Amino acid sequence: MDACCIILTCLLLIQMAVILIMLNPVYDVKKISQYLTTVTKTHKTFYFCSITCYFLSVVYLGMCVPLQSIHSLIFSNILNEYDKLILLSRVEKNYIIAGFSLFLVVVMYGIRALLLYTASLVDLADNNDSLLRSESKVQKKSHPNILPSLLRVKRSISYETILFTNEIREQLKAVIRNIEFPHNRCALSSILETMHVNI
Known part of the structure; x- marks a missing residue:
């Protein structure tokens, strides 16, 4: 495996770990959504820099480097058949890993939106339960x-x-x-x- 494939695989594993943490039912939905909103609001420069570095690394390592390898594969007469097969397998690996990594970005943003929506529903249910309890203590027959x-x-x-x-x-x-x-x-x-x- 070349260095590009190793870096792309590490990025993919980090994304998978983040998705599994976000979907883990052990953690509270409200705490995860509060953490996500505080990270995106208080550390905006770090958040945008990390997203920019991620997309630049995926585009460069997953698309530009394989295109250069394909160019050398087509126009180079020095490479023998074995080297061409190794180069072609590296290009395929990098394309597949980069594509799946970009797909996981879309999945992460969808899960984040779903978590924020679920946290708002939990807040609404908690507020209504507390309102019902306080009203039932004050007046037994009246409902909010x-x-x-x-x-x-x-x-x-x-x-x-x-x-x-x-x-x-x-x-x-x-x-x-x-x-x-x-x-x-x-x-x-x-x-x-x-x-x-x-x-």
Whole structure:
């Protein structure tokens, strides 16, 4: 293995380790998202310099160096068949590792967005639980109106995270069914109809 392949493999292993740490269920989602936001906001110059160095190294080691090797492979008459096969295998390795590394960058950014979204849902659920507990201690029969906050979160959801829609809908139905309305039952049916229209 040449030095370019070793460096690209090390970068790929670092990316795999970061993805596994981000997806590990042992760690708290809120702590990981807070750490990611603090790193990207407080250390902006280091963050952007590391991203720039990563892309420059991948482009140079994974694309420019193999193109130079292909050029020497085509136009060189000095190399014998064995050397040409070794050079061709190095070029293939570097291209494959660089391509997979660039793919993992996209995966890392998707996982980061998913973690931030999950942390915001956990915060919303914690806030609603604490609000429900405090209101139940003060007044036993009155329930807080959490419908506007849930609908506000629903409006801010991007279409990439549509998988959570059914879960939110079921939780909202359960909350609405547990609320005791002083009016008749038609108010509950109208709220459920508006919820289906909004969702």
